[in-house]
Amino acid sequence: MTDTPIAHVNTARRSSLAGAFVPTKIYRSPQFGALIAAVGVYVFFAVVAGPNGFLTPAATAGWVNATAELALIAIPVGVLMISGEFDLSVGSVVGASSITVALGSTVLGLPLPLVIIAALGVGALTGLVNGLIVNATRLPSFIVTLASNFILLGLALGLSRVLAGVSTVSVTFDEPWSTLFASTFFDLNVTVVWCLVVGLVAYWVLAHTRMGSWIYATGGNLDGAIKAGVPTNRVRLTLFIASGLGAALVGVLQAGLYHSGNAVQGQGFVFQAPIVAVIGGVLLVGGYGSVQGIVLGAITYGVVSIGLFYTGWTSDWLSAFIGGLLIIAVLANDAIRKSALKSGGRTRAPRARTKEGL
Amino acid sequence: MSTAPIPVLELEHVGKSFGGTHALTDATIGVFAGEVHCLLGDNGAGKSTLIKVMSGIHQPTSGRVLIDGVETPLVSARFAQDRGIATVHQDVGMIPLMSVARNFFLGRELTRGRGPFRRIDMKRAREISLEHVRSMGIRRVHDADQMVGTLSGGERQALAIARAMYFGAKVLILDEPTSALGVKEASIVLKQIEVARSRGLGVVFITHNASHALAIGDRFTVLIQGRVAAAWTRGERSRNDVLDLMAGGEVVDDLFEKVTGEAAS
Numbered sequence: 001m002t003d004t005p006i007a008h009v010n011t012a013r014r015s016s017l018a019g020a021f022v023p024t025k026i027y028r029s030p031q032f033g034a035l036i037a038a039v040g041v042y043v044f045f046a047v048v049a050g051p052n053g054f055l056t057p058a059a060t061a062g063w064v065n066a067t068a069e070l071a072l073i074a075i076p077v078g079v080l081m082i083s084g085e086f087d088l089s090v091g092s093v094v095g096a097s098s099i100t101v102a103l104g105s106t107v108l109g110l111p112l113p114l115v116i117i118a119a120l121g122v123g124a125l126t127g128l129v130n131g132l133i134v135n136a137t138r139l140p141s142f143i144v145t146l147a148s149n150f151i152l153l154g155l156a157l158g159l160s161r162v163l164a165g166v167s168t169v170s171v172t173f174d175e176p177w178s179t180l181f182a183s184t185f186f187d188l189n190v191t192v193v194w195c196l197v198v199g200l201v202a203y204w205v206l207a208h209t210r211m212g213s214w215i216y217a218t219g220g221n222l223d224g225a226i227k228a229g230v231p232t233n234r235v236r237l238t239l240f241i242a243s244g245l246g247a248a249l250v251g252v253l254q255a256g257l258y259h260s261g262n263a264v265q266g267q268g269f270v271f272q273a274p275i276v277a278v279i280g281g282v283l284l285v286g287g288y289g290s291v292q293g294i295v296l297g298a299i300t301y302g303v304v305s306i307g308l309f310y311t312g313w314t315s316d317w318l319s320a321f322i323g324g325l326l327i328i329a330v331l332a333n334d335a336i337r338k339s340a341l342k343s344g345g346r347t348r349a350p351r352a353r354t355k356e357g358l
Numbered sequence: 359m360s361t362a363p364i365p366v367l368e369l370e371h372v373g374k375s376f377g378g379t380h381a382l383t384d385a386t387i388g389v390f391a392g393e394v395h396c397l398l399g400d401n402g403a404g405k406s407t408l409i410k411v412m413s414g415i416h417q418p419t420s421g422r423v424l425i426d427g428v429e430t431p432l433v434s435a436r437f438a439q440d441r442g443i444a445t446v447h448q449d450v451g452m453i454p455l456m457s458v459a460r461n462f463f464l465g466r467e468l469t470r471g472r473g474p475f476r477r478i479d480m481k482r483a484r485e486i487s488l489e490h491v492r493s494m495g496i497r498r499v500h501d502a503d504q505m506v507g508t509l510s511g512g513e514r515q516a517l518a519i520a521r522a523m524y525f526g527a528k529v530l531i532l533d534e535p536t537s538a539l540g541v542k543e544a545s546i547v548l549k550q551i552e553v554a555r556s557r558g559l560g561v562v563f564i565t566h567n568a569s570h571a572l573a574i575g576d577r578f579t580v581l582i583q584g585r586v587a588a589a590w591t592r593g594e595r596s597r598n599d600v601l602d603l604m605a606g607g608e609v610v611d612d613l614f615e616k617v618t619g620e621a622a623s
């Protein structure tokens with residue numbers, strides 16, 4: 001009771017090498033598996049597809065662009081998953097957002113900043129509605145957002161046909177909006193910049209703010225979080241809105257970069273986003289994961305999808321490859337989480353039964 | 359033993375019924391600073407109901423609640439918490455995949471910086487949580503970044519008790535903290551209770567284990583069917599009397615063997 005423990009702490013920290021090559025802190029972190037996966041697939045395609053040009057600047061820009069777009073959606077979706085909820089409505093939000101921009105600007109002749117705000121509003125509103133329904137009913141968000149994905153897809157398609165007669169509408173961005181949402185430097189889309197900004201903010205929030213602790217607690221033990229006074233409903237609502245906003249931003253960027261809005265584009269993200277999160281070390285049941293991991297998961301996905309193209313094999317193999325990675329990732333995550341729940345310190349003395357989980 | 363004149367927390371003639379069930383009838387019980395008050399009684403006797411009234415989870419149907427001698431209706435759990443009444447439930451409510459430091463400060467995080475740069479002060483959170491957990495005698499925890507899931511049941515109880523004390527609890531209510539634990543783990547928790555008492559907290563300790571109660575209790579109250587059947591202070595009753603009362607007044611010579619046997623195992 002009298003001596004201060006601080007001195008012990010530091011020695012304990014330093015000695016936590018566990019006799020292995022990698023410090024325990026690192027291999028038990030949620031992103032460790034994701035790092036291995038990302039480096040692994042990159043090396044694989046560098047060897048297999050390098051001679052066909054996978055290592056060229058153009059190919060590199062290709063996978064970086066793909067990664068950035070995916071990460072912009074997967075980061076908020078993954079953080080939401082850490083809080084214990086899913087968002088499958090992101091697919092339709094991408095399409096609805098892009099068609100909102102195109103319809104508003106081209107068909108209705110509204111100013112670009114207004115339609116961009118409206119498009120982001122579609123995402124925020126979808127997130128708000130998802131969050132309110134999940135909070136009020138406590139139904140599984142998997143089902144709630146699957147339903148809203150279909151509802152929004154139908155609305156966007158229907159509205160687009162009513163207003164324009166088609167589901168794809170072209171659009172051109174003028175300055176300064178084209179720099180912000182439609183520009184490209186050395187083959188790299190402006191999406192990369194947005195992705196860096198969103199990634200840094202999300203990392204900051206999750207790792208360093210009270211909100212971050214609340215997110216982990218909400219997903220890790222809802223009852224305990226509530227008893228500790230964590231505003232779990234507000235946490236969920238905020239993250240659903242963030243997830244809608246991320247997808248809407250991708251919709252705006254796609255409209256700008258590809259000069260068209262399409263109500264049905266984006267459905268691929270419905271499952272890509274959670275897959276990326278899981279490859280990135282996010283636990284399916286929530287409570288564990290990191291933004292670094294999610295970004296590494298997106299890199300893995302981006303490298304695989306572009307790398308396969310450069311191998312010259314048909315892209316038919318992509319799904320099989322990703323599916324295999326997903327299984328490996330789930331197994332690895334499980335092992336890492338179990339290892340994290342083993343003694344964290346330098347303990348060697350046998351302990352009386354340690355309960356895992358609660 | 360010094361007897362404080364005014365209890366920090368007192369229930370006076372409290373009744374609580376759920377529809378037709380009288381879970382508590384005319385119960386009077388006082389919790390004094392620096393004392394452990396053991397609440398005993400058979401299953402369904404009303405112990406949990408009583409401490410839920412104490413922690414503001416249930417409002418009594420009749421009677422009064424007094425804090426430091428002043429009538430204070432505990433309108434909600436939060437209200438009771440803000441007045442220093444901390445309850446540690448059996449599942450403790452920790453987040454297993456979160457670190458000791460983050461769990462310790464969950465919901466009441468220390469922050470530094472302003473506006474968007476407001477962040478958790480992890481350095482202080484680590485130092486304070488580790489210091490307080492270790493001062494409870496939990497020496498195995500060396501790293502505040504260690505996940506709570508790596509702690510044993512007794513250590514988690516200790517963490518919850520340390521947290522309650524750090525955040526200024528005056529009354530610590532423990533609902534069967536030792537019932538799911540082995541002998542060694544239970545002794546860890548009993549030690550925590552002793553630490554809490556020595557720091558001047560009033561402790562309410564519910565247990566079915568006579569040895570645990572007799573080892574640490576200063577005051578004892580036995581509930582039978584929602585009524586206070588007996589109340590005494592340490593040393594006023596023999597061990598056999600206590601065991602009889604705990605079993606609801608039945609003769610328990612054989613049970614006595616069983617209980618003491620259990621305590622030794």
Ligand SMILES: Nc1ncnc2c1ncn2[C@@H]1O[C@H](COP(=O)(O)OP(=O)(O)OP(=O)(O)O)[C@@H](O)[C@H]1O
Pocket residue numbers: 376379380381399400401402403404405406407408
């Ligand atoms: N919310 C409730 N609604 C209806 N009846 C209740 C409620 N809570 C408790 N009771 C009843 O009140 C009585 C006392 O229950 P209580 O949980 O306080 O007993 P206990 O002494 O804690 O028992 P145990 O040792 O089994 O934990 C029981 O008959 C129980 O069924």
Ligand SMILES: [Mg+2]
Pocket residue numbers: 405406407
């Ligand atoms: Mg009970």
